[in-house]
Amino acid sequence: xxxxxxxxxxxxxxxxxxxxxxxxxxxxxxxxxxxxxxxxxxxxxxxxxxxxxxxxxxxxxxxxxxxxxxxxxxxxxxxxxxxxxxxxxxxxxxxxxxxxxxxxxxxxxxxxxxxxxxxxxxxxxxxxxxxxxxxxxxxxxxxxxxxxxxxxxxxxxxxxxxxxxxxxxxxxxxxxxxxxxxxxxxxxxxxxxxxxxxxxxxxxxxxxxxxxxxxxxxxxxxxxxxxxxxxxxxxxxxxxxxxxxxxxxxxxxxxxxxxxxxxxxxxxxxxxxxxxxxxxxxxxxxxxxxxxxxxxxxxxxxxxxxxxxxxxxxxxxxxxxxxxx
Amino acid sequence: xxxxxxxxxxxxxxxxxxxxxxxxxxxxxxxxxxxxxxxxxxxxxxxxxxxxxxxxxxxxxxxxxxxxxxxxxxxxxxxxxxxxxxxxxxxxxxxxxxxxxxxxxxxxxxxxxxxxxxxxxxxxxxxxxxxxxxxxxxxxxxxxxxxxxxxxxxxxxxxxxxxxxxxxxxxxxxxxxxxxxxxxxxxxxxxxxxxxxxxxxxxxxxxxxxxxxxxxxxxxxxxxxxxxxxxxxxxxxxxxxxxxxxxxxxxxxxxxxxxxxxxxxxxxxxxxxxxxxxxxxxxxxxxxxxxxxxxxxxxxxxxxxxxxxxxxxxxxxxxxxxxxx
Numbered sequence: 001x002x003x004x005x006x007x008x009x010x011x012x013x014x015x016x017x018x019x020x021x022x023x024x025x026x027x028x029x030x031x032x033x034x035x036x037x038x039x040x041x042x043x044x045x046x047x048x049x050x051x052x053x054x055x056x057x058x059x060x061x062x063x064x065x066x067x068x069x070x071x072x073x074x075x076x077x078x079x080x081x082x083x084x085x086x087x088x089x090x091x092x093x094x095x096x097x098x099x100x101x102x103x104x105x106x107x108x109x110x111x112x113x114x115x116x117x118x119x120x121x122x123x124x125x126x127x128x129x130x131x132x133x134x135x136x137x138x139x140x141x142x143x144x145x146x147x148x149x150x151x152x153x154x155x156x157x158x159x160x161x162x163x164x165x166x167x168x169x170x171x172x173x174x175x176x177x178x179x180x181x182x183x184x185x186x187x188x189x190x191x192x193x194x195x196x197x198x199x200x201x202x203x204x205x206x207x208x209x210x211x212x213x214x215x216x217x218x219x220x221x222x223x224x225x226x227x228x229x230x231x232x233x234x235x236x237x238x239x240x241x242x243x244x245x246x247x248x249x250x251x252x253x254x255x256x257x258x259x260x261x262x263x264x265x266x267x268x269x270x271x272x273x274x275x276x277x278x279x280x281x282x283x284x285x286x287x288x289x290x291x292x293x294x295x296x297x298x299x300x301x302x303x304x305x306x307x308x309x310x311x312x313x314x315x316x317x318x319x320x321x322x323x324x325x
Numbered sequence: 326x327x328x329x330x331x332x333x334x335x336x337x338x339x340x341x342x343x344x345x346x347x348x349x350x351x352x353x354x355x356x357x358x359x360x361x362x363x364x365x366x367x368x369x370x371x372x373x374x375x376x377x378x379x380x381x382x383x384x385x386x387x388x389x390x391x392x393x394x395x396x397x398x399x400x401x402x403x404x405x406x407x408x409x410x411x412x413x414x415x416x417x418x419x420x421x422x423x424x425x426x427x428x429x430x431x432x433x434x435x436x437x438x439x440x441x442x443x444x445x446x447x448x449x450x451x452x453x454x455x456x457x458x459x460x461x462x463x464x465x466x467x468x469x470x471x472x473x474x475x476x477x478x479x480x481x482x483x484x485x486x487x488x489x490x491x492x493x494x495x496x497x498x499x500x501x502x503x504x505x506x507x508x509x510x511x512x513x514x515x516x517x518x519x520x521x522x523x524x525x526x527x528x529x530x531x532x533x534x535x536x537x538x539x540x541x542x543x544x545x546x547x548x549x550x551x552x553x554x555x556x557x558x559x560x561x562x563x564x565x566x567x568x569x570x571x572x573x574x575x576x577x578x579x580x581x582x583x584x585x586x587x588x589x590x591x592x593x594x595x596x597x598x599x600x601x602x603x604x605x606x607x608x609x610x611x612x613x614x615x616x617x618x619x620x621x622x623x624x625x626x627x628x629x630x631x632x633x634x635x636x637x638x639x640x641x642x643x644x645x646x647x648x649x650x
Contacts, residue, residue, distance in 0.1 A: 043637050136639065187550055188513050219544035220548070222541060270633075270634075273638050274628060277628070282607075309594075309598065315365060318609075320602075
């Protein structure tokens, strides 16, 4: 990619030029130092303008109907005069599509809407990297005037915690009576949820979905700590009848209203900024460690000794840390 | 404390001399470099001999009856000819006692048993420090011939994950119909549990406890991923009638048997050793960061800028990392 001056990207984004928006995101996702430097300037410039969108994380294992849900949810938002950006996080979610067009073809209606922007998942990179880029992409999309940003994860990866820490509202999609799907679902996912929605609640499935709703409600109240101002609701929805899709949007707005009134909304955003910084710092410290020549040479052997019980883990840790000096 | 040669501690521990055992633990808990050096020699020598005990983590919020449970559970083990060591982790758990004797007075019967050893919580230190010391203390107790090591946490602190990663079996004590206690309970605690026990299941409370048992069972199967070889059971128990206390021990032994037969037991111990090393490495990397003079000077200001949205978190992280060069 031939790189242009930062102003080209900044102005293009602010003028809501979708082609420039896409190019800017590609620049941000690039790992080339030259690209990264320009990206840094762009983000620094656009950051103060960002933060106005409703940021929603949506997760669910493959088969739960995530793409169809997001398409219908997005189309409903478009009808409500909201501009919608959909960002996919997991590199693995490309498997379903197999190409850059994968995400677009799975949301046929939404992808041709002029008030919608769908960005397929970045190609690989570290978790921190992907999640980091997603945050920056979110900022760029907000500067380009999107009212709602949806960040999608597959629910079985490692990005859920990262995504939950960059959105205002985290929605977990489940199916009725599918205890099996838990086997694939990321551990601790319900701790992150602001709402759970039982999908495919239509036809013969309605009764089962209602039952599941009640079961999840009592399970959540029993096992998951609820905040003083927000109890995680369990909703039902259908991509076929479109029942419940609007309720979810209303729930998200209600959540925003409630937490804004208590000051928790601003507080959450503040905390998220700091968490982002800390996550990047931790990542940076770790990569310095792993890139150290001495560590590279000795880590495998020392790890093996520890695993076999031949070396005490604390002795091993001290040895490795002393190599950094 | 006047320090002796490593052999004094090593031999004393192996000869099951309780006074020397206590002194050795004090040495391990000390932060003086001289003490730490001797401690390292002792642990390195005793590590190959350790690992034979059943390691049990027990957690529950204050009021759940944890001390009484551990006392009765411990006395039952003594009757079954098991030597029992009880280690408390949280500095905060001292609050109840207020002194070194605090933990001993709350377990009156167990503390006078010659086959039991109760070690109050270490005084302060960082979390990693406390948990790190607990692992080492566990090794020392195993070398001193204890068959069962119980590690107790208060369930509201930050040590639960660390403790769960150093024991074979993690037991969460709850009360019947006490949704309120969740408010205090550490997030994500049920993900760590190998069993949940509803305590105080006696008298008028039996029915309620039975109901709670069923509720927890279905909630756990709905929200918490179960392993292929172990589904987290929900038990009931009483310190008054002693009902269920033996069942818990049998459950622990069954867990051990099952996971041993699948090879998961050995695998878990191996993973735990590596996790311990990684936890210490992370702690070490972080403390190097925080002790850096430049970081100390600039971190507060940069954090504030990030929190106020004036500086992009990624720019801040890069700035801070570049200070380390």
